[in-house]
Amino acid sequence: MVVMSSEEFAPPKYAQIVQTIRQKIADGTYPPGSLLPSETQLVRDFKVSRPTVVRALQVLQLRGIIEREHGKGSFVKATPPGASNQSPRPGRAILDRVEADENSAIIEAGPVAASAAVAKLLDVPEGSTVVRRRVLFRDDERPTDLFTVWCPVHQTEGTLLAEAEPLPAGIREHLRESRGLKLQHVVERLSARHPSADEAKLLEIRKSAPVIGVLASVFNGGGRPALVVDLVLPGDLHELEDSYSL
Template identity: 35%
Template sequence: MIVVSVEFEPPKYLAVAAGVKDRIRHGEFGRGEQLPSESALVREYGAGRTTVVRALQILRAEGWIDREHGRGSFVKAVPRNPETRRGIGETEFVQPEDTAGAEFVSAETREAPSPVCLALGVPEGTPLLLRRKFVHDDGAPKAVVSLWFPVEVAEETQLAHSRLLRVSVRQHLSSERAIRTDRVVERLAARFATAEQAQALKLDDGSPVLHAFAVLYDTSDRGVVVAEVVVSPLAEPVFEYTDLS
């Protein structure tokens, strides 16, 4: 069983998003009703416009609101049992790689960024196996997915092959390497796209995107794979909710 711990840093935009969620939960804004304008939210929360835009982006990605160009933001629904949601990064560990809309990009060994090395417990500059894919939704770019593996974890598996797996990464590690996974720790942030990410997602340079950073741990508490998922702000909501009632 995977136990998910989602750790957030406390930037202002998350506080704004949480405040709007509470107002929706308590009925201040009903389904289909329009939220206050960005300018009004700036005044109400004492935040900058960029902060408010990021908060609304989070709410849209989580399925709380729809945003209509030129009209504003409207309440879509109150997600049921939000504590059971599957994170963006966790999804890349537990669903088959070859899901609809997935496009294989590359599998290669390269030096990883410092946060990835730290999460996997390897020295900075250590070569790691990087698998990359693009995800499309109705032909439109939705996300760029990067999976990082220690080379010793990827040995004697199909992870270095240039094709999408028909099973999940978690299943593949279990069947090929007998690795038992235990939990996922995931962080979600809004940031500006790099030039490479903007090109892949067909966005303007510097466009805001959602960035998920998730680590899958085995039963000995060793990080065995890191998922970095960059999601277009134009994509449909990326969180999944499961009704367990």
């Protein structure tokens, strides 16, 4: 009989950080609106690498528990009246992630012809030129998510979206600063599915493994589509939860 150690059943390091921070939020150590310890402090406290800490903070942001502000830090979200927590906002979370602050690799960045599906979501003619940016994020152990964004080419002029270098700010902030473009509304659809062959290869998972797909249409202040976002999350690393009153 093979005897397995308790370490083989232990959750990943980033998940342990998530659990600890959630517990401290629940017991009032980190009250709503408070600033969490810096990434450097968390690295020292948990004795892990910075990518592991960043991954944990991204998961907390994805679940709607914290907000991350570039250059300022991570803040515990205030709980709205009548709800014990805010709903997860995967689309918004990915738009606010800073590639340069994470362990990211630019898989692709540049102009492509819009497919029928992307053209429909962006309300542009099929085959028209759009900029596609594809980024793979990972922690110490493995790839954690694959992010793709499509944007009409005229809206990327003066931006770094077509450049194969990590963005120094989240896409939402980058578009606001470089183009004056304000993203104000997101419609997102979540699905459980199997990965494509390309996704499975990049995420280093089996083709039969489940993934969570998040497809988001992002609109500007005038109600026009500005971006299409596709986020692929390995099912064994992510869970999306919600909490609300009846």
